Amino acid sequence: MSQLNPKFIYFDLDDTLLDHKKAEKAGLSDVHDHFEEIQKVSMEELLDTYHRINKGLWEEYGKGDIDRHILHRRRFEETFRELKINTGLWEQAGKVYMNYYRNHWEWIEGAKEAYERIAEKFPVGIITNGFAETQKLKIDQFRLKETAKQIIISEELGVMKPDPQIFRHAEEKAGAGPEEILYVGDSLTSDVIGGSNAGWSVAWYTEKPVEEGTERANLTFQSFDLLLDKLHI
Structure with missing residues (x-):
């Protein structure tokens, strides 16, 4: 696929959508x-x-x-x-x-509008490390089940990002190949390295980019407006 023209978009939850x-x-x-x-x-x-x-x-x-x-x-x-x-x-x-x-708990600035606009155009999902009980409370409170086609919580699967198994599982759930998925996340290790090692495109949300991350990510952004622009939304 072209740089940001995915078939399916997964989001990280903490410090990407919600301000952990x-x-x-x-x-x-x-x-x-x-x-x-x-x-x-x-x-x-x-x-x-x-x-x-x-x-x-x-x-x-x-x-x-x-x-x-x-x-x-x-x-x-x-x-x-x-x-x-x-x-x-x-x-x-x-x-x-x-x-x-x-x-x-609250949304990251600009994340709610961007996520909802993206979900209108693309099938979206969530992959989150963390304890299932807590993450499910967040998902319910912010009504993410209404838009997310797939929700993958590491504790339920038994492996955490950046383990390749969680990305392979997410591909199966999405019905998409690695070259068809964009992952939006904030963590260099879990999201950027994990996603890029899985063959996914990655949009890295960060205020403190480092060279390894910018080289691996297809997009590095601090404002969700830039992500929307690159997705032509």
Whole structure:
């Protein structure tokens, strides 16, 4: 196919369509405010430490080295241990975080209009890494089932992007070959490298492009208007 003339378009969910980073930061801020013990450290320290530890744990989870329950426990337990906060708070903090995190979900700027306009012209789907329970809540809240022909959640399939299996599975579900699919996502590793290795065209949504990503992606964009333009919408 030509550069952006696909038969089927898949979207990533978090930080492509929905602003996970903003919701995560707001949820952690709520946790910080909720526990006097945690207020002994600054919000910046909590964010930086949590992000670093959580990123490493998701890498372990993606390799199958840990399960979701260990990830949930360790991301707060290890954050608190490093910050010299009572590690026994991990379970309460995790529950508070998930309750508050859900209150902060919202579309990425420009994503809703672009997604809906694209869905009017092309069959679309969603591929998302993450826990099925949480991702399904997002999909329901934002009524994505009304437009998405296929919704693929990594936990249900048992493999995470960039594993080639998830892309092969998505091709079968879409009834399209790799050369007929465009993938729109924000992650260099999961979306750009995973998608391009699968033989898909990739539109990379990022404010901080790096050479490896721009070389692999068919389009690198910061504004969804550019994506719409390249799709002739």
